[in-house]
Amino acid sequence: MTETKLLLGQILQFTGDPFGPDGPLAAVTYDRRGAVALRGGTILGAGDAEALIAAHPQTARHDYGDALILPGFVDAHVHYPQTGIIASWGKRLIDWLNTYTFPEEMRFGDPEHASRIAALYLDTVLAHGTTSVCSFCTIHPQSVDAFFTAAEERGMRVVGGKTCMDRNAPQDLRDTPRSAYDDSKALLAAWHGRGRASYAITPRFSPTSTPEQLAAMGALWGEHPDCLMQTHLSEQTDEVAWVADLFPEARDYLDTYEAHGLLGPGALYGHAIHLTGRERDRLREVGASLVHCPTSNSFIGSGIMALDELCRAGQRVGLATDTGGGSNFGMLRTMAAAYELGQLRGTPLHPAQLMWLATEGSARALRMDDRIGTLAPGSEADIVVLDLGSTAAIAQRSARAEDIWEAVFPTIMMGDDRAVRSVWVGGREVVAA
Known part of the structure; x- marks a missing residue:
């Protein structure tokens, strides 16, 4: 039987178009302590870590701490x-x-x-x-x-x-x-x-x-x-x-x-x-x-x-x-x-x-949002894990953040491949820092 895996960290998921009339924050959910459940090459679910751990108690875990887990x-x-x-x-x-x-x-x-x-x-x-x-x-x-x-x-x-x-x-x-x-x-x-x-x-x-x-x-x-x-x-x-x-x-x-x-x-x-x-x-x-x-x-x-x-x-x-x-x-x-x-x-x-x-x-x-680009159940398990303090310059700025967006933005503006802690392709880890 294919093994189920849990990736633990901070999770952002989109529930709509952030360019819509209600603004970007209405289109996204955030779990400070979240998880993504994988089986084979498919995402089973993503969200609150405790709920997913309870649903998959006998599961291999990859705990990325405060790193941010996103679709690849x-x-x-x-x-x-x-x-x-x-x-x-x-x-x-x-x-x-x-x-x-x-x-x-x-x-x-x-x-x-x-x-x-x-x-x-x-x-x-x-x-x-x-x-x-x-x-x-x-x-x-x-x-x-x-x-x-x-x-x-x-x-x-x-x-x-x-x-x-x-x-x-x-x-x-x-x-x-x-x-x-x-x-x-x-x-x-x-x-x-x-x-x-x-x-x-x-x-x-x-x-x-x-x-x-x-x-x-x-x-x-x-x-x-x-x-x-x-x-x-x-x-x-x-x-x-x-x-x-x-x-x-x-x-x-x-x-x-x-x-x-x-x-x-x-x-x-x-x-x-x-x-x-x-x-x-x-x-x-x-x-x-x-x-x-x-x-x-x-x-x-x-x-x-x-x-x-x-x-x-x-x-x-x-x-x-x-x-x-x-x-x-x-x-x-x-x-x-x-x-x-x-x-x-x-x-x-x-x-x-x-x-x-x-x-x-x-x-x-690309008309592929039913397969890639999301953490939704059934999506293909392509994932990137970002270290939000990958350099001293980024870390000192993100440490002052008052919300997740202030923590993420320095990595967007100053980050590079050093910020990539892990990459999963089709449910298999292919890059590990």
């Missing part, structure tokens, strides 16, 4: 092949792609290189408490195989897809409408629904796909609507202008996707900074998801997403590092950047909103 972080938009070029200097989006990204992605035709970077990337994010990611791969099918294989070896729930490009990229990184369709269909058949893997149909963005390729990707998504579709939208103003030149018939950037069958539930659009009113309304109407990438947006000089406004309007929004345009692998630093950019817009986010975005909010953007 969910990173909703990454480029694992850009691991090696993270923190590269001085470029904006188009120059970034040409100078750093495309030369690096050419290396992923080598299966050994792809496997090595996939393993390095996933081990790195696990050390930062991230248990699920949604990643772009490269045009090479072997880059997709490497990513899903490495995730399978670690038991992680992940989403990924072959990046498709047939113009405005080096010749060695171009496919065709036909090969993009065929490769993506074969990879989807091999990986989608295998264990904890999900496939995402992945045109990089409209400037690097002809209308014919976008239509081919839209056709494939129409045949497999249970898959996600991921791409980029309105990251920089010069990109938006470029799209207008390339698609003069389109009403706006979003229309370049909608016209080719690439808008609907299950669509993920990274960045979404410079949206028109029509685009906002249409995205919300169809239930598409936007992904906020705050460290990337500041590092590459893209602008500031209207995060608070979009969330309060009912838009699905996730949070992401955008490795390697983003300048960090961890969701703690990403939450801190989201707070800082919110301050610049005059809309500082509450710690509860930041934590929700990094867990259930991102899972909801």
Whole structure:
């Protein structure tokens, strides 16, 4: 019989959307002495420790004291092949792609290189408490195989897809409408629904796909609507202008996707900074998801997403590092950047909103909040345990806290992988400090 385990510590759980009209605190419960019960790869329940101990008296216990137990972080938009070029200097989006990204992605035709970077990337994010990611791969099918294989070896729930490009990229990184369709269909058949893997149909963005390729990707998504579709939208103003030149018939950037069958539930659009009113309304109407990438947006000089406004309007929004345009692998630093950019817009986010975005909010953007991102009974047992005094600077500030939010916020703002005391994936501890 599979052993039941109890993880003891402080517990935060969300009961609703912290961007709702009643405010963030109405959407969260807190147990000063709480527990999470696991059996196999599934959460049985979470809440008051004494009640769970009474319900499971003969159970192995992992007592984390005052550490905070949360669902594993969910990173909703990454480029694992850009691991090696993270923190590269001085470029904006188009120059970034040409100078750093495309030369690096050419290396992923080598299966050994792809496997090595996939393993390095996933081990790195696990050390930062991230248990699920949604990643772009490269045009090479072997880059997709490497990513899903490495995730399978670690038991992680992940989403990924072959990046498709047939113009405005080096010749060695171009496919065709036909090969993009065929490769993506074969990879989807091999990986989608295998264990904890999900496939995402992945045109990089409209400037690097002809209308014919976008239509081919839209056709494939129409045949497999249970898959996600991921791409980029309105990251920089010069990109938006470029799209207008390339698609003069389109009403706006979003229309370049909608016209080719690439808008609907299950669509993920990274960045979404410079949206028109029509685009906002249409995205919300169809239930598409936007992904906020705050460290990337500041590092590459893209602008500031209207995060608070979009969330309060009912838009699905996730949070992401955008490795390697983003300048960090961890969701703690990403939450801190989201707070800082919110301050610049005059809309500082509450710690509860930041934590929700990094867990259930991102899972909801991926349409996986029934499986990951929560501590609800039946959810998959992916968990991060945070030390709220991981450094002297953090400890001295959290020691002065008058409530849990004052205790958590210093770790959000100053924490890194040193704050990660333990990580559980599928009910198995994979990182232990």
